Amino acid sequence: MHGLSPFFYKVISLRAAGDGKEIIRHTMDYFLELFLGGLTRGSIYALIALGYTMVYGIIELINFAHGEIYMIGAFTALIVISVLTMMGMNTIAIIVIAGFIAVVYSCAYGYTVEKIAYKPLRNAPRLSALISAIGMSLFLQNYVLLAQTSDFLPFPNLIPNFTFMEPYAHIISSAEVVILITTTAVMILLTILIKFTRIGKAMRATSQDRDMARLVGIDVDRVISVTFVVGSATAAIGGVLIASHIGMINFYIGFIAGIKAFVAAVLGGIGSIPGAVLGSFVLGWTESFATGYISSDYEDVFAFVFLVLILIFRPAGILGRTEKHSI
Amino acid sequence: MKKIGGKSFIIVLSLLFCACFTFSTSFAADVIKLGVAGAHSGDLASYGLPSVKAAELVVKNVNAAGGIDGKKVVLLIEDDACKPELGSNVATKLLSEGADVVMGHICSGSTKAALPLYKEASIICMSPSATNPPLTQSGDYPNFYRTIASDDAQARLEVDYALNVLKVKKIAVIHDKGDYGKGLAEFAKQFIESSGVKGQVVLYEGVTPGAVDYSAVVQKIKRSGAEAVIFGGYHPEASKIVMQMRKKRMKMYFISDDGVKDDTFIKVAGKYAEGVYATGPMDTSKNPMAIKATKEHQEAYGSDPGAFFLNAYAATQALLNAIDKSGSTDYKALSNALKTEWVETTLGKIKFDDKGDAIGIGFAMYQVQDGVYVEVSK
Numbered sequence: 032m033h034g035l036s037p038f039f040y041k042v043i044s045l046r047a048a049g050d051g052k053e054i055i056r057h058t059m060d061y062f063l064e065l066f067l068g069g070l071t072r073g074s075i076y077a078l079i080a081l082g083y084t085m086v087y088g089i090i091e092l093i094n095f096a097h098g099e100i101y102m103i104g105a106f107t108a109l110i111v112i113s114v115l116t117m118m119g120m121n122t123i124a125i126i127v128i129a130g131f132i133a134v135v136y137s138c139a140y141g142y143t144v145e146k147i148a149y150k151p152l153r154n155a156p157r158l159s160a161l162i163s164a165i166g167m168s169l170f171l172q173n174y175v176l177l178a179q180t181s182d183f184l185p186f187p188n189l190i191p192n193f194t195f196m197e198p199y200a201h202i203i204s205s206a207e208v209v210i211l212i213t214t215t216a217v218m219i220l221l222t223i224l225i226k227f228t229r230i231g232k233a234m235r236a237t238s239q240d241r242d243m244a245r246l247v248g249i250d251v252d253r254v255i256s257v258t259f260v261v262g263s264a265t266a267a268i269g270g271v272l273i274a275s276h277i278g279m280i281n282f283y284i285g286f287i288a289g290i291k292a293f294v295a296a297v298l299g300g301i302g303s304i305p306g307a308v309l310g311s312f313v314l315g316w317t318e319s320f321a322t323g324y325i326s327s328d329y330e331d332v333f334a335f336v337f338l339v340l341i342l343i344f345r346p347a348g349i350l351g352r353t354e355k356h357s358i
Numbered sequence: 359m360k361k362i363g364g365k366s367f368i369i370v371l372s373l374l375f376c377a378c379f380t381f382s383t384s385f386a387a388d389v390i391k392l393g394v395a396g397a398h399s400g401d402l403a404s405y406g407l408p409s410v411k412a413a414e415l416v417v418k419n420v421n422a423a424g425g426i427d428g429k430k431v432v433l434l435i436e437d438d439a440c441k442p443e444l445g446s447n448v449a450t451k452l453l454s455e456g457a458d459v460v461m462g463h464i465c466s467g468s469t470k471a472a473l474p475l476y477k478e479a480s481i482i483c484m485s486p487s488a489t490n491p492p493l494t495q496s497g498d499y500p501n502f503y504r505t506i507a508s509d510d511a512q513a514r515l516e517v518d519y520a521l522n523v524l525k526v527k528k529i530a531v532i533h534d535k536g537d538y539g540k541g542l543a544e545f546a547k548q549f550i551e552s553s554g555v556k557g558q559v560v561l562y563e564g565v566t567p568g569a570v571d572y573s574a575v576v577q578k579i580k581r582s583g584a585e586a587v588i589f590g591g592y593h594p595e596a597s598k599i600v601m602q603m604r605k606k607r608m609k610m611y612f613i614s615d616d617g618v619k620d621d622t623f624i625k626v627a628g629k630y631a632e633g634v635y636a637t638g639p640m641d642t643s644k645n646p647m648a649i650k651a652t653k654e655h656q657e658a659y660g661s662d663p664g665a666f667f668l669n670a671y672a673a674t675q676a677l678l679n680a681i682d683k684s685g686s687t688d689y690k691a692l693s694n695a696l697k698t699e700w701v702e703t704t705l706g707k708i709k710f711d712d713k714g715d716a717i718g719i720g721f722a723m724y725q726v727q728d729g730v731y732v733e734v735s736k
Contacts, residue, residue, distance in 0.1 A: 064577045065577055075570050201580075273570065278626070279626045281594075319574040330566055
């Protein structure tokens with residue numbers, strides 16, 4: 032379809048200049064809409080994939096409970112928003128306070144999960160930690176199911192419709208723009224954190240060789256805890272923004288989003304921060320274009336076929352490091 | 359084995375013969391025999407037992423009022439446990455006992471097994487609960503009627519409403535790939551296509567339930583130029599799609615099914631739910647006859663009626679009314695009466711179409727107006 036389109040443009044524009052231009056404009060609009068749709072979807076995945084990839088980069092553990100932290104962030108925000116709205120606060124204060132509490136609460140969960148489920152297994156085979164992660168994911172899901180509800184709950188639209196966005200509202204909404212900007216900002220901040228700060232240096236050291244890092248005086252346990260806390264914070268920010276964009280949450284959202292974000296992280300090269308973002312965008316675009324030009328019935332099929340192809344030609348993912356690990 | 363098989367065949371034949379004989383002479387007899395068949399035991403008994411109670415209550419009322427043309431109505435109650443093999447046994451037994459009409463069976467499978475026997479014997483059979491579409495639509499069983507809408511009735515209503523009331527031509531049909539949603543969507547597509555020039559399916563797509571967003575599908579709907587969307591599925595996906603459509607400033611009609619006619623949908627989609635259409639079972643709670651029947655049940659059995667009670671009550675009323683109006687239990691006269699005489703029942707005023715589906719029951723179209731579903735089809 033893609034390959035054929037330019038040819039068609041030519042034929043059409045040669046035949047009837049007026050109508051042809053119209054058709055080209057429509058086709059281009061549609062392409063742009065799908066592109067932006069894929070970009071938003073990709074940035075949703077990216078906000079979750081960043082946490083996955085950070086944790087993997089440091090301790091080579093696929094933290095399946097990460098999607099659940101995202102879900103808990105959204106639920107915390109919803110509860111805080113409901114309380115604050117009843118108290119009659121203004122919207123901006125509500126967004127800031129709810130976002131802040133959600134981040135703090137999710138960080139506490141991330142920290143605790145690491146201490147309970149992963150730290151005792153630090154020296155166990157990697158499979159044990161993986162199973163512990165899946166168990167934690169199921170536990171948190173069912174905990175929220177029992178403590179809250181199994182129903183979908185409406186999530187208020189926190190991001191107002193900016194007036195300057197109104198002419199483009201049919202293509203991209205204000206919420207989508209905010210998600211895109213946040214994803215980019217979070218990605219840049221994380222890169223700065225890892226490249227230019229002391230704790231970032233310690234993270235890189237731990238990631239390269241945990242024992243050696245310990246020998247040179249790095250508190251490895253603290254570094255891992257910080258990684259989990261930072262990862263959870265990004266998940267919580269994602270939870271609040273995405274829930275507000277989609278408008279509803281239930282206990283299960285973390286699982287599905289988590290799986291897709293995990294795929295995106297693998298696609299981009301797990302362990303790499305820019306890779307997670309790039310992988311998420313590529314996944315988002317694949318799904319969006321597959322739906323738009325072929326059929327949404329096979330959305331997931333195309334996404335996973337693409338993953339398989341990438342992994343055949345670049346086993347470490349698009350931006351993954353190809354050198355061999357010591358473990 | 360073979361011998362026994364042969365013997366039972368002869369028995370069945372002779373029973374059938376007797377049944378026919380009884381049938382032709384039954385009107386001369388001084389009672390009207392109403393067969394009631396369905397699951398009265400087993401794990402699906404909760405579907406069948408309310409129909410027995412419904413029949414008992416209607417018959418009690420009719421007999422208290424002097425019966426039909428001076429004849430008392432008696433019930434012949436048989437249990438098929440919703441099993442097809444028992445369904446045909448029950449049919450044989452009812453025919454041998456001389457049933458004039460049959461109210462039942464409950465499940466589509468056992469109904470289908472029993473129908474050929476009734477057809478052979480020219481006996482009318484009316485189910486309060488068998489929803490399988492081909493039972494009436496195949497035309498194989500002209501003796502079959504039902505007081506419940508078939509599975510495709512919702513799709514029919516959705517399409518009719520879109521084409522005739524909303525007067526749209528281009529329709530996008532979207533489903534959630536599940537049995538229920540896809541089944542409805544397939545019917546909707548078929549009905550739109552068979553409507554001739556009136557309507558056109560511009561998009562037919564399945565979406566992945568639970569996906570984080572549906573923006574690509576929504577863009578595709580927009581590009582297809584659809585004037586209305588018919589969605590087959592449940593409310594979580596419906597609310598996500600509607601919200602994204604409205605946020606993208608798409609104002610086309612959104613029509614869905616009873617999976618969406620749920621207050622959770624309105625709660626979740628909030629202001630975006632406004633104007634959404636959904637089909638749902640007709641509201642019978644304000645029907646005086648339904649209220650009366652429910653009260654009778656509470657007085658007689660000390661509990662609230664179970665599933666399909668009102669449908670069974672209506673079926674019994676419709677059958678006895680047809681016997682009363684036609685003055686006979688003759689197959690032709692009864693069929694004619696069922697198809698021409700409107701009768702006031704617990705489900706409202708009904709009669710039957712040529713295929714045996716009840717007109718005037720089933721689903722109604724609702725629209726979200728100011729945060730509540732309001733019936734709009736009447």
